[in-house]
Amino acid sequence: MKYIEKGKEPEIFTIWKAQKNDDWEPYWNTKYTNFQAPEKPVVHDALLKEQGYICCYCGIRIFKETSHIEHLQSRSKYPDLALEYTNFMASCQGEDEDEPTVPVHCGHQKKEWYDENLMVSPLEPNCADFFKYPASGEILPTDDLDKKDAAETTIKNLALDIDKLRNLRKAAIEAALFDLENLSEEEVQRLALGYELPDSTGKYTPFCSAIIYILKSYF
Numbered sequence: 074m075k076y077i078e079k080g081k082e083p084e085i086f087t088i089w090k091a092q093k094n095d096d097w098e099p100y101w102n103t104k105y106t107n108f109q110a111p112e113k114p115v116v117h118d119a120l121l122k123e124q125g126y127i128c129c130y131c132g133i134r135i136f137k138e139t140s141h142i143e144h145l146q147s148r149s150k151y152p153d154l155a156l157e158y159t160n161f162m163a164s165c166q167g168e169d170e171d172e173p174t175v176p177v178h179c180g181h182q183k184k185e186w187y188d189e190n191l192m193v194s195p196l197e198p199n200c201a202d203f204f205k206y207p208a209s210g211e212i213l214p215t216d217d218l219d220k221k222d223a224a225e226t227t228i229k230n231l232a233l234d235i236d237k238l239r240n241l242r243k244a245a246i247e248a249a250l251f252d253l254e255n256l257s258e259e260e261v262q263r264l265a266l267g268y269e270l271p272d273s274t275g276k277y278t279p280f281c282s283a284i285i286y287i288l289k290s291y292f
Contacts, residue, residue, distance in 0.1 A: 075277065086115065101148060120163040121137065143162045166178070205286060258291070
């Protein structure tokens with residue numbers, strides 16, 4: 074999981090919400106929404122850009138067609154946050170909530186679950202500290218007892234350790250480690266730093282948090 078630094082909400086979204094009056098109000102509940110084009114696609118694009126086109130939870134590569142706008146705190150349980158940009162992220166597996174891509178994980182697996190004490194949020198700067206990643210592609214809770222329960226619960230409720238994600242993480246790690254034995258410790262440090270930054274197109278490497286964790290074990 075990689076920390077998401079939230080930016081300012083798109084102006085078109087702010088203007089749309091500000092049109093609220095006695096006869097009309099913006100809304101987004103569990104079944105119906107008047108939050109559509111042109112505002113929604115702009116918001117979706119903004120989320121993708123601020124996340125570097127990786128899923129807020131698992132870190133897989135996402136684009137608009139393969140992701141959905143995720144509410145950290147669910148619309149049904151926290152209706153006052155349904156249109157709060159600070160509660161929005163982009164999660165993988167597309168927009169279809171009734172028939173999401175199988176196997177289900179991340180936002181569609183999470184559904185309405187949220188626990189202030191037991192959910193590791195990618196909006197928290199230290200979220201990466203809750204997990205460790207062996208070269209096998211697993212995601213495991215940290216050994217830190219103060220963080221372990223939240224990490225275990227988050228992994229379970231978001232299905233972050235299913236075979237599909239394990240295999241994708243493993244492949245990403247193996248690609249990053251290729252020819253690593255020929256690098257000096259300083260070069261490995263620079264390589265790890267590179268994975269912490271987006272490329273020239275604003276994209277992070279998929280599963281960069283797992284790659285960084287592995288690389289740091291070499292120095």
